[in-house]
Structure formats: C-alpha cells, structure tokens
Amino acid sequence: EDQVTQSPEALRLQEGESSSLNCSYTVSGLRGLFWYRQDPGKGPEFLFTLYSAGEEKEKERLKATLTKKESFLHITAPKPEDSATYLCAVQAFGNEKLTFGTGTRLTIIP
Amino acid sequence: DTEVTQTPKHLVMGMTNKKSLKCEQHMGHRAMYWYKQKAKKPPELMFVYSYEKLSINESVPSRFSPECPNSSLLNLHLHALQPEDSALYLCASSHPDRLAKNIQYFGAGTRLSVL
Numbered sequence: 001e002d003q004v005t006q007s008p009e010a011l012r013l014q015e016g017e018s019s020s021l022n023c024s025y026t027v028s029g030l031r032g033l034f035w036y037r038q039d040p041g042k043g044p045e046f047l048f049t050l051y052s053a054g055e056e057k058e059k060e061r062l063k064a065t066l067t068k069k070e071s072f073l074h075i076t077a078p079k080p081e082d083s084a085t086y087l088c089a090v091q092a093f094g095n096e097k098l099t100f101g102t103g104t105r106l107t108i109i110p
Numbered sequence: 111d112t113e114v115t116q117t118p119k120h121l122v123m124g125m126t127n128k129k130s131l132k133c134e135q136h137m138g139h140r141a142m143y144w145y146k147q148k149a150k151k152p153p154e155l156m157f158v159y160s161y162e163k164l165s166i167n168e169s170v171p172s173r174f175s176p177e178c179p180n181s182s183l184l185n186l187h188l189h190a191l192q193p194e195d196s197a198l199y200l201c202a203s204s205h206p207d208r209l210a211k212n213i214q215y216f217g218a219g220t221r222l223s224v225l
Contacts, residue, residue, distance in 0.1 A: 031212070032212065032213075034213065034214070036216075041198065041221065042218055042219065043114075043116075043200050043202075043216035043217050043218045043219045044153065044200075045216070046213055046214075046215055046216075049213055087152060087153075089152075091212065096141060096158050096165060096166060096206065096212075097155055097158070097166065098214060100152035100153055101152065102151065102152055103152055
C-alpha cells in the first residue's frame with residue numbers, strides 16, 4: 001500500500017527564516033509526486049509535480065526536490081503570505097488515486 | 111486556465127433533505143474526482159469518473175450518489191446524510207491520458223453542514 005509521511009506536522013518561522021518541509025513516501029512505481037498548498041477553508045492549490053529522482057522545480061520562494069524515498073519543499077526567505085498547509089501526494093502507475101500525507105501547517109510570523 | 115468551479119460554496123441541510131453539489135470544468139479534462147476533507151485532515155478520495163464512467167468508488171455509503179452527465183460536469187447527490195458527513199467536499203479534474211502529467215486541479219470546495 002502506498003504511504004506518505006510529512007514532517008514536521010507544524011512549523012512556525014520568522015519572516016525571512018528559510019527552512020524545509022519533508023515528505024517521505026513508499027509507492028509501487030512512482031508516476032508522480034505532487035505538492036499542493038491549501039489555505040483554510042479552500043481547495044488545494046497545485047504547486048509542483050516531480051517525476052523522477054534528481055528532479056527539481058522552483059517557483060518564487062519555493063523549491064521542490066525529489067529522491068527515491070523523499071521529497072523536500074524548501075522555502076527561502078518566507079513571507080507571511082506563505083502561511084498555509086502544504087500537502088504532499090503520490091500517484092502510482094496504473095492508479096488514478098492520489099495518496100496524500102497529513103500535511104505541514106506553516107506559519108510565518110512578521 | 112486551471113479553474114474548477116464548485117457550487118454552492120456553503121450548504122446547510124437536515125438529515126431528511128435531498129441536495130446536490132455541482133462541479134464544472136472547461137479544461138477538456140476527462141477524469142473528475144470527489145473528495146471529502148475533515149478539519150486538519152488530508153482529502154479522502156470518494157469517487158473517480160474517467161471518460162464519464164465511474165472507475166473508482168472508495169466504499170462510500172449509498173447516501174452519496176455521484177453523477178457525471180457529460181465530460182465537463184460532475185454532481186454529487188446527497189440524501190439522508192448524518193451529522194458526521196459534515197465536511198469540505200472537494201472536486202478535482204485531470205487529463206489522465208497525458209504521459210507524465212495527470213495533475214489534479216481542485217475547486218474551492220463546498221462547505222457542508224448536516225444538522
């Protein structure tokens with residue numbers, strides 16, 4: 001069975017304090033690993049998808065990386081508007097289903 | 111444009127009511143999904159439609175009845191719900207055929223309260 005574990009569960013940072021979120025996974029043939037951002041009461045917003053070990057994607061202050069066992073979401077010099085829950089999900093080949101982790105609640109303090 | 115539109119945004123219903131949630135996308139996606147999300151939990155898959163056919167039903171109680179009238183629309187019919195069914199209901203869509211893609215785009219959700 002596919003599994004995704006995210007850590008930490010919650011993270012509080014000062015504005016400008018860089019850090020990383022972790023997503024560890026086990027999957028029977030990775031088709032893709034997905035990062036989403038979710039604000040309270042809203043639907044998840046797609047950020048990145050990664051397909052193979054060594055791949056990296058960047059968008060503004062966010063950078064996602066992938067190895068064969070885990071993915072990191074690096075946040076550089078975060079701003080208060082980066083506060084949200086960040087969800088990681090994996091999809092296996094031959095499976096339409098996304099398996100989500102429980103998320104990391106990120107709070108950026110001004 | 112990666113917009114998935116869900117209506118209504120909020121819904122309050124009694125346990126004897128019948129109501130429907132609606133989801134619409136115009137991205138040409140041929141897979142559509144219903145998820146249920148409780149507070150501080152990740153989304154849980156309920157149903158998947160692929161090319162307007164139900165392909166996954168995650169053992170959801172029959173008081174939830176999905177319908178896919180065409181490739182752009184997805185409905186979720188609700189009947190005789192329980193208070194524990196109160197949650198955020200999310201719709202998503204993706205294009206399942208594109209190799210190495212299949213990115214699911216989510217709507218803003220319907221906040222459902224069952225009294």
